[in-house]
Amino acid sequence: TQTTRPQRMLAAVQKNATRGDPRSVVKAIDQFCRQKEWAMNVGDEKGCILDSVVTEVNPATVLELGTYCGYSTVRIASLLPPDAKLITLEFNPHNAAIARQVIAWAGLGDKIQLVEGASGDWIPKMKEKFGIETFDLVFLDHWKDRYLPDTKLMEECGLLRKGSILLADNVISPGTPDYLEYIRNSPRYKSQYFRSHLEYTKAEDGLEKSVFLG
Numbered sequence: 001t002q003t004t005r006p007q008r009m010l011a012a013v014q015k016n017a018t019r020g021d022p023r024s025v026v027k028a029i030d031q032f033c034r035q036k037e038w039a040m041n042v043g044d045e046k047g048c049i050l051d052s053v054v055t056e057v058n059p060a061t062v063l064e065l066g067t068y069c070g071y072s073t074v075r076i077a078s079l080l081p082p083d084a085k086l087i088t089l090e091f092n093p094h095n096a097a098i099a100r101q102v103i104a105w106a107g108l109g110d111k112i113q114l115v116e117g118a119s120g121d122w123i124p125k126m127k128e129k130f131g132i133e134t135f136d137l138v139f140l141d142h143w144k145d146r147y148l149p150d151t152k153l154m155e156e157c158g159l160l161r162k163g164s165i166l167l168a169d170n171v172i173s174p175g176t177p178d179y180l181e182y183i184r185n186s187p188r189y190k191s192q193y194f195r196s197h198l199e200y201t202k203a204e205d206g207l208e209k210s211v212f213l214g
């Protein structure tokens with residue numbers, strides 16, 4: 001029977017990456033996407049920008065919206081300090097199942113909590129379910145028309161503190177116009193655009209980094 005792209009991506013990780021070595025998992029996925037099949041991981045070029053932001057913020061608490069196969073989850077978690085926690089939300093059960101195996105292969109299971117469910121349902125439960133006060137870093141990479149409503153929801157739920165960083169993928173391709181308009185014009189954020197390319201292509205894309213001012 002026919003396999004899915006996430007299943008083929010996981011097979012490439014299990015074939016080419018070393019268990020317990022997150023960077024080899026990242027490399028194996030990037031190689032798969034460049035040589036075999038394109039997939040919507042943040043990728044190696046934007047991934048370097050992501051790495052530099054994670055390293056700069058050195059977050060104790062991270063929220064990722066849209067796990068997909070766990071590429072950016074592994075990339076972020078591999079750079080976190082010892083007691084840091086990364087919560088990643090994924091509502092597609094098949095993608096979640098693949099991501100769990102990618103995360104396990106990387107040996108990062110104790111740093112990452114993958115929650116199978118929708119951001120809209122789980123953002124309001126972060127405090128009661130996970131004892132999270134606020135997030136130091138949020139990586140937005142789920143449905144592009146959900147970036148803005150979920151950002152407003154995080155504000156309303158008090159999950160952002162003065163200095164919290166939002167990092168949004170795909171603000172050019174596919175694009176998140178309503179989010180960009182809001183975040184760049186709101187007096188509550190200071191934003192910066194990091195120009196790059198759509199993963200594994202020459203098309204323009206970039207990451208928008210925004211600091212919540214409280």
Ligand SMILES: CNc1ncnc2c1ncn2[C@@H]1O[C@H](/C=C/CNC(=O)c2cc(-c3ccc(F)cc3)cc(O)c2O)[C@@H](O)[C@H]1O
Pocket residue numbers: 040041042065066067068069089090091092095117118119120141142143144146169170173174198199
């Ligand atoms: C709405 N709340 C949600 N809560 C939990 N998980 C959610 C979710 N929305 C979506 N998801 C999950 O995130 C993932 C979705 C990601 C959406 N990403 C994109 O559409 C995307 C698309 C492109 C893309 C760019 C150009 C192009 F020609 C074709 C595709 C590039 C990217 O980097 C992307 O991130 C899936 O695994 C989905 O099940």
Ligand SMILES: [Mg+2]
Pocket residue numbers: 040041042141169170
């Ligand atoms: Mg993306």
